[in-house]
Amino acid sequence: MAGKNFLSRVVTPFFVVLKHVVNQPVTHKYPYERLKGFDRTRGRIVLDIERCIGCGACGWICPDSAIQMKFVEGSKVTHPAIDFLKCSFCGLCVEICPREALKMTNVVELAEDEYRELVYTPEKLSIEPNLKDILPMMKYELEPVITPRKMGYSRRRIEK
Amino acid sequence: MLEWINEFISRNLVTLIKILGFPGLIFILVFIIFAVWYQRKYLARLMLRMGPVHAGKVLGWLQLIADALKLLAKEIIVPRESMGKIFLLSAITLPVVPAAAIALIPFAKNYMILSVKGFTLPLFLAIMTLYPILIVLMGWSANNKFTIIGAFRSIYLDIAGEIPMILSAIGVMLWAGSYDLQEIIEAQKSIWFIVPQFLGFIVFLISYLAMIEKVPFDIPEAESELVFGYKTEYTGAVFLDTMLGDYVNLLAWALLMNTLYFGGYLGPSITGDPIIDGSIWTLVKLIIIITLTFTIIISYARLRIDQAVRLGWNYLIPLGVLNIVLTVFIKYILLGG
Amino acid sequence: MKDMLPYRYHPFNEIVELEGGLFQVNMGPQHPISGQGRFIVITDGEIVYKIEMDIGYSHRGIEKILENRSFIQGIIPLERMVMLDTSNIVMGYVMAVEKLYGVEPPPRAQYIRTIIMEFNRIISHLYALGLFAESAGWNPAIFLWTTADREPVLDILEMITGARWSYSFFIPGGVRADLPNGVKERILTTLDYLENRVRVYEDAWIYNETFRMRTEGVGVLPRSKAIEWGAAGPNLRVSGVPYDTRKNEPYAAYGELDFKIVTHTAGDSYRRGWARVEEIKVSIDIIRQAIENMPEGRIRVALPPKPVEEEVLTRVESARGEINFYVYTEGRDRPYRVKISPASFRNFYVIEMLPTIQTIRFADVPPIIYSFDPWFLDADR
Numbered sequence: 072m073a074g075k076n077f078l079s080r081v082v083t084p085f086f087v088v089l090k091h092v093v094n095q096p097v098t099h100k101y102p103y104e105r106l107k108g109f110d111r112t113r114g115r116i117v118l119d120i121e122r123c124i125g126c127g128a129c130g131w132i133c134p135d136s137a138i139q140m141k142f143v144e145g146s147k148v149t150h151p152a153i154d155f156l157k158c159s160f161c162g163l164c165v166e167i168c169p170r171e172a173l174k175m176t177n178v179v180e181l182a183e184d185e186y187r188e189l190v191y192t193p194e195k196l197s198i199e200p201n202l203k204d205i206l207p208m209m210k211y212e213l214e215p216v217i218t219p220r221k222m223g224y225s226r227r228r229i230e231k
Numbered sequence: 232m233l234e235w236i237n238e239f240i241s242r243n244l245v246t247l248i249k250i251l252g253f254p255g256l257i258f259i260l261v262f263i264i265f266a267v268w269y270q271r272k273y274l275a276r277l278m279l280r281m282g283p284v285h286a287g288k289v290l291g292w293l294q295l296i297a298d299a300l301k302l303l304a305k306e307i308i309v310p311r312e313s314m315g316k317i318f319l320l321s322a323i324t325l326p327v328v329p330a331a332a333i334a335l336i337p338f339a340k341n342y343m344i345l346s347v348k349g350f351t352l353p354l355f356l357a358i359m360t361l362y363p364i365l366i367v368l369m370g371w372s373a374n375n376k377f378t379i380i381g382a383f384r385s386i387y388l389d390i391a392g393e394i395p396m397i398l399s400a401i402g403v404m405l406w407a408g409s410y411d412l413q414e415i416i417e418a419q420k421s422i423w424f425i426v427p428q429f430l431g432f433i434v435f436l437i438s439y440l441a442m443i444e445k446v447p448f449d450i451p452e453a454e455s456e457l458v459f460g461y462k463t464e465y466t467g468a469v470f471l472d473t474m475l476g477d478y479v480n481l482l483a484w485a486l487l488m489n490t491l492y493f494g495g496y497l498g499p500s501i502t503g504d505p506i507i508d509g510s511i512w513t514l515v516k517l518i519i520i521i522t523l524t525f526t527i528i529i530s531y532a533r534l535r536i537d538q539a540v541r542l543g544w545n546y547l548i549p550l551g552v553l554n555i556v557l558t559v560f561i562k563y564i565l566l567g568g
Numbered sequence: 569m570k571d572m573l574p575y576r577y578h579p580f581n582e583i584v585e586l587e588g589g590l591f592q593v594n595m596g597p598q599h600p601i602s603g604q605g606r607f608i609v610i611t612d613g614e615i616v617y618k619i620e621m622d623i624g625y626s627h628r629g630i631e632k633i634l635e636n637r638s639f640i641q642g643i644i645p646l647e648r649m650v651m652l653d654t655s656n657i658v659m660g661y662v663m664a665v666e667k668l669y670g671v672e673p674p675p676r677a678q679y680i681r682t683i684i685m686e687f688n689r690i691i692s693h694l695y696a697l698g699l700f701a702e703s704a705g706w707n708p709a710i711f712l713w714t715t716a717d718r719e720p721v722l723d724i725l726e727m728i729t730g731a732r733w734s735y736s737f738f739i740p741g742g743v744r745a746d747l748p749n750g751v752k753e754r755i756l757t758t759l760d761y762l763e764n765r766v767r768v769y770e771d772a773w774i775y776n777e778t779f780r781m782r783t784e785g786v787g788v789l790p791r792s793k794a795i796e797w798g799a800a801g802p803n804l805r806v807s808g809v810p811y812d813t814r815k816n817e818p819y820a821a822y823g824e825l826d827f828k829i830v831t832h833t834a835g836d837s838y839r840r841g842w843a844r845v846e847e848i849k850v851s852i853d854i855i856r857q858a859i860e861n862m863p864e865g866r867i868r869v870a871l872p873p874k875p876v877e878e879e880v881l882t883r884v885e886s887a888r889g890e891i892n893f894y895v896y897t898e899g900r901d902r903p904y905r906v907k908i909s910p911a912s913f914r915n916f917y918v919i920e921m922l923p924t925i926q927t928i929r930f931a932d933v934p935p936i937i938y939s940f941d942p943w944f945l946d947a948d949r
Contacts, residue, residue, distance in 0.1 A: 080777040087772040088277055088530040088709060096281045097716040111730035111748065134641035161644045161736040166744065175730075215723040278712035376591070446707055447778050453705065456931055458600060531778040533705020535931045538781055 099213055105202075107212040108177035113160045115178045116153055118196040122172035125149045129164035129173060138164060143193045150193035155181050180205045249344045253510065259330060263478040266521060268295050273525055305467035313464065314372040321368035322469045325476030328365065329483035332358040336486045337413045339496045339509025351412045352404060355487060356397055359442075362480060363389040366451070369473070370461035381460025384536050385444065385451035391543025392441030392448070395434050398551025402431035402558045403491045416495035425492040427561075431554040432492050434547050439488055440527065441539065443481045447531040448539055485520045489513065493520070590617060593930070597625055601703055601934045605944035609933055616928040619937075621916040627948040634906045639665045640739055642903070647734040649910070650946045652692040655684045656886040658738050660893040661906075663819060664882045665740040668875040668897055674866045675821070677742035680728075682821040682858050683755070684737065686851040687725055690762065691718045692887035693844040693851075696941040700841050701773060703934035704782050710773055717765050720758045727751055742868030752859055759852050766848055774842055783837040787922055787936035790835060799918045800889025800911035802843040803940050807835035813885035825857045837932075837939035844941070875899055888912050888941050912946035 125148025137157035140149035275282030287293025334344035370382020407418035452460040496509030596602025606622035647654040698711035729735035794807035889911030
């Protein structure tokens, strides 16, 4: 048990705080650097229109009623349209899809000016998001690693 | 008319530079901008953050200017039930008091704004006692209970902190054998007073933290209880002014600590010019003292007002008296004056 | 006597003078320390006469929402009850559903659940420590350290479940995915790192003289009153009651793991903060054991088509204490009624009753309240 006597109880905190001067910050410069995420990270959903058979299971399971089945020109069946203002990225629709037509990406940058732009039609949903367009100022992606240093936690840069 | 101005300037050039330039107005403003920026970046470092990075590209130096502009652009709200004139005037005069005290501090040998000899250390302490009065006026005139509680806590704290501070200053005066700030510094040529006056320094350090009202003695502000203490009702430019007062207060007390215990402007010669050398050493020591202060303010929890007052009266004052007794004993009996 | 106070409801004024020289101080919902609720503190000068917790600012009707969702859909809104501690909350509901359907999840799923729940407890306690330090008047150093130290844990949780906040990972019958490759090494390094950091917290915070001065002997909750008023979680255990649902009524893999319960007899604010640091150590220990003893096998079993039971009651130990779920169903795939009894709600009652047994100073109100780790979202549901 450290710091039992009075003097060390007063002095130790000061030096413990001072030790943090040498470490690297945990925060990162977001628009310039971005966390890469993991394979399972749940982000924006992408639809493979060719594989979708329009069964509607995704709309049935969605707990937030964010998925509606919409007709698409040139297709005989309905396809899911997702309202990303309601979506909570739980991934149940991806899991239930019998044809694996839905998949999740790591992209979570979905901010738009207007509500209606967040309602993704099946056509819009089938376009893969491109980080270069969404975050043009991004220079690095950060990979989370634990560095051996004792005082702080930092992430490794991956050149883009 | 123009000739008169020309003559006035050429005659009083050094005084004008002192008042408006280096130890005076511009220096204080620049130093405060630096101190706020430094506090942000340094504390961010200790808290595993980055601090401002975006504005100004290089280390976020422009962020402070942006914040100041934002505050200046805001509406100045005077609460309906407050005593409007006192409410505003007391806040506006707040930075003046510590700034006046800074005029007595020698930044280099024979380089201070107010070149008086003699009782400058008692005068400095006397000027700084006006500061709490303005705080009470601020809290009282805002007519809000948070501000009044904050103001009275501030008074309790200042009384508990000022007496030990004066006692530790008496120790320094006895050791140096002078009331004069410059002579106190000159007396430290062989050894800085932090060594022979270490007990006094501890007393001074704790009461210094109480006087600048930072953690562990930020009881008058006490964000988790009193929102912002006596500054709760201030907005916009007037709030900026109270912030200014805070930092000038910090600057004045830090300069006093430097003068009393860290040898003021003393240091090895760099350029050969005594004024430039002395100023450089003063600033370097000032930055070290501020770093120490900023580290302390995030290392400790806030004390309760009764604990802080008890600390002042029960421990610091006896320690201060003991320091005086020891000083007299060692200096005038053991060492023979 | 104190309940007979002349008491008026003042929603907007910050401080209101009442009869008899008493003041009503409204701490919140816009006070810097309050959070999503309000503490109405009635003071006689510096001495606190009465504390009233005004909850309901974030009531979302989660119990009602659950009635309109099937069991698996209900998990997602339920997670919003305590965002810091989602998996512990969801565990109770998932357990209730498993009991309704009469299935037993495979042991590997139970171990994965245990790991995730303990990591959740760690990040929840870290956050609680930060808020406690903040309320005791720290500059936000401790708060930002704990926030920073939650990052590696959040990274692990993201790696396993795919999300940093609401995992939606436990489902009736097991978990949604197995542990990914390389996560074990990451967990072990993170645990070493966290142990290091816990030592830093002890040096800088628990053994800090100013913190001890501020909180020792403040807000003492004696054993008899803790039982009578129904305190929950670490707050109950530091009052000398060794009650932990993980031990007394083991669920998930807790029955097969060996761990100690953090108890103390002082029952003051200081020990409530200390207990959370100690519980982080215990959680680290539990995760190490769970990683070592992890069995192989399936991670999920299918549910039968219809529930076999009609009503169940489950209890789990969330970070803030025991949380009870009562689920009643009429043989459909969704509950007819869910009743949740959260821990924060009971802790709020304890905070309200504290001024009746001791003298509390106004400056001590924020540290006392935050030593109980209050979570308004939890109490509001």
